[in-house]
Amino acid sequence: MLKYMDKIIVSFAPLNPKSRSVRAFMQQLITDGNRQSNAKCNVVINMSDKIAKPTVEAFYTNKATLKLDTETLTAAEIVKDVNRLSKRLQLEEDIAQSG
Secondary structure (H helix, E strand, O other): OOOOOOEEEEEEEEHHHHHHHHHEEEEEHHHHHHHHHHHOOOOEEEEOOOOOEEEEEEOOOOOOOEEHHHHHOOOOHHHHHHHHHHHHHHHHOOOOOOO
């Protein structure tokens, strides 16, 4: 998940029920396997009761950015959205290496 990312910022209010999906996403994000796929990726976690809406911001190696309002998304939908560009970058890399 992190291989093609420079930075990812997860912001949420820990006690807000609408933060449930972003908390579940964060647990998947900080696994050892993900961290080892790109140790240089800066993972920032902002937790504060003052954060009104849970968000995920992803900054990719090709300078593209993605900002998600995760209030109405499931953890699986967050993973799918974050991985969409990573998969395209992986495909481009595979094509470049094979050609």
